[in-house]
Amino acid sequence: MEGQVYRDASPLAAMARWALLADSLVCAAAVAIALTQGPFALTFGDFATIFSIVQLLTGVGSLILFLFWFYRANANVRAMGADGLMGSPGLSVAWFFIPIAFLFMPFVVMRDTWKASAAPRDWQVQPTNPLLGFWWAAFLVSHIAATVALRISLSEDYDMLDALGVLFLISDATAIVANLLGIAVMQKIQGLQVSPVHLSEHFR
Amino acid sequence: MATSTIDGTIEEAVIKRRRSAGSFYERVKFRLDDGSTKTWTKAHVMNPVADLLTPGMRGRFYLYTAIDHRGISGVRTEDGREAFGVSKVNENVGIFMVVTMTLITVFYVTVLEKISFLYVILGILGVPMFFLYRQNRLDAEKAYESDAGFRPAPRAA
Numbered sequence: 001m002e003g004q005v006y007r008d009a010s011p012l013a014a015m016a017r018w019a020l021l022a023d024s025l026v027c028a029a030a031v032a033i034a035l036t037q038g039p040f041a042l043t044f045g046d047f048a049t050i051f052s053i054v055q056l057l058t059g060v061g062s063l064i065l066f067l068f069w070f071y072r073a074n075a076n077v078r079a080m081g082a083d084g085l086m087g088s089p090g091l092s093v094a095w096f097f098i099p100i101a102f103l104f105m106p107f108v109v110m111r112d113t114w115k116a117s118a119a120p121r122d123w124q125v126q127p128t129n130p131l132l133g134f135w136w137a138a139f140l141v142s143h144i145a146a147t148v149a150l151r152i153s154l155s156e157d158y159d160m161l162d163a164l165g166v167l168f169l170i171s172d173a174t175a176i177v178a179n180l181l182g183i184a185v186m187q188k189i190q191g192l193q194v195s196p197v198h199l200s201e202h203f204r
Numbered sequence: 205m206a207t208s209t210i211d212g213t214i215e216e217a218v219i220k221r222r223r224s225a226g227s228f229y230e231r232v233k234f235r236l237d238d239g240s241t242k243t244w245t246k247a248h249v250m251n252p253v254a255d256l257l258t259p260g261m262r263g264r265f266y267l268y269t270a271i272d273h274r275g276i277s278g279v280r281t282e283d284g285r286e287a288f289g290v291s292k293v294n295e296n297v298g299i300f301m302v303v304t305m306t307l308i309t310v311f312y313v314t315v316l317e318k319i320s321f322l323y324v325i326l327g328i329l330g331v332p333m334f335f336l337y338r339q340n341r342l343d344a345e346k347a348y349e350s351d352a353g354f355r356p357a358p359r360a361a
Contacts (some may be wrong), residue, residue: 060241083208084244084269099325108272124245 004089006079013190016069019062020179024056027179030172039165043153062179067093067144069186074113076193082116082123085109109135110185117192129188135181138174145171206269207277207340207347211356212236213262219254220246227254232276234265248275250289256281262345263356264350270294270340271333277344282356288348292343298334302327 030051033041042048086092086109095105115126122162149167152160216233226248233243244267249257256263256279265340266278268290276289305327 036294083206084267084274086269086272087206098329100329105272122243125233125243144217 004075004078007072009069009076009190009193012065012072013016016062016065017183017188019065020092020183021202023058023062024176024179027172027175030055031169031176034165034169034172039169040161042168043164047164055189059175063096064184066186070110070113073117073186073189074109076176077113077116077120077123080116080120080193082101082120084117085112086126098160102141107138109137114185114189114192117189129183131184131188135178135185137179138181142171142174142178145174207343208267208268209264209351210234210236210242211264211345212242214257215241218258219256222250222251222254226250226289229254229257229276232257235337244274244276246274248273248291250277250287250291252287252289253277253279256285256287264351264352264354266328266344268340268344270337278348280351280354280356282358284355288345290344292341293333294337295341298330298332301333303328305330355356 015063027146032044033045033051037045042051042198045051071089071093074085074092078089090112092109095103095109110130111132112123114129114132118126149164149171152164152167193196212234214232215235218230218232220228220230222228222312224252227250229244229247229249231243232247233241235241247267253276255278261279261293262280263279263281265276268275268277273294275290277290278286280286283289305323308323309319309327312323
């Protein structure tokens with residue numbers, strides 16, 4: 001359907017899962033340091049720079065791998081016979097980077113991918129799993145808190161230092177939740193896509 | 205964006221609201237000729253097409269998806285009736301966004317001597333919005349016209 005070919009996304013899912021777990025560990029370390037040594041330990045402390053680089057690498061790396069998996073998962077549901085999905089697999093990933101639209105469209109395309117994985121031929125009437133809403137809420141809170149904190153730090157507004165520490169703490173704590181829920185979402189979708197029931201129904 | 209055609213029979217057409225030009229359907233459920241079902245939810249349909257979407261109606265249905273909008277652009281029924289229509293509202297919204305956000309940005313820069321990235325981004329987003337919806341409409345027209353003269357085969361007894 002729509003020119004897409006089904007390819008097993010399990011290897012990508014495994015890599016994305018490990019990357020998300022690694023990022024969660026780094027975020028957990030950030031939360032632990034902030035709670036034990038104060039909120040500015042990772043902003044002005046001795047190893048603030050190196051920790052920021054590690055956090056950036058795990059954060060960006062896990063997002064990239066997650067999006068690679070999502071591209072493949074979205075392409076697979078089209079190959080399984082789902083039509084009426086928005087745009088293309090590329091656009092489904094691009095929504096994560098389009099200003100304003102990134103607030104809600106990634107949730108919509110992830111929801112549709114889940115539904116279409118469950119019932120490719122008649123996916124629009126499938127129920128929405130609440131796990132998706134929790135994942136997207138945590139993802140948004142984490143990224144919005146990090147963005148606001150970054151803007152404050154770039155503005156060098158020293159009156160906002162207290163808020164800066166709290167925002168980074170919120171961002172790290174919710175990133176852990178978002179990553180773990182993201183893994184759960186990924187595994188649920190992956191489980192639906194490799195189901196022998198679907199394979200026998202759509203590829204015979 | 206994406207257009208598709210299906211051959212089947214309408215089992216259910218639940219309308220949400222009807223306006224002067226078009227209607228929004230909560231869902232339209234089709235029974236395909238191969239026996240499976242397909243449901244099109246939250247679909248926009250122009251009224252000439254909507255008038256033919258009644259339960260039991262058999263024919264070929266032309267569907268589209270554009271960004272986050274779905275709709276039914278055309279229908280050719282078993283009894284020889286046909287209708288086509290795609291709304292231009294979203295194309296016009298795209299143009300409106302570009303024009304108004306450009307004017308607001310010019311006002312900001314010249315009078316307030318600063319820039320609002322929100323308005324700049326909204327103005328820029330209007331451009332792909334216009335072209336994507338326009339392309340969708342043209343694709344839907346092309347799909348419908350390529351079937352000109354088609355009439356669904358009578359239902360098997």
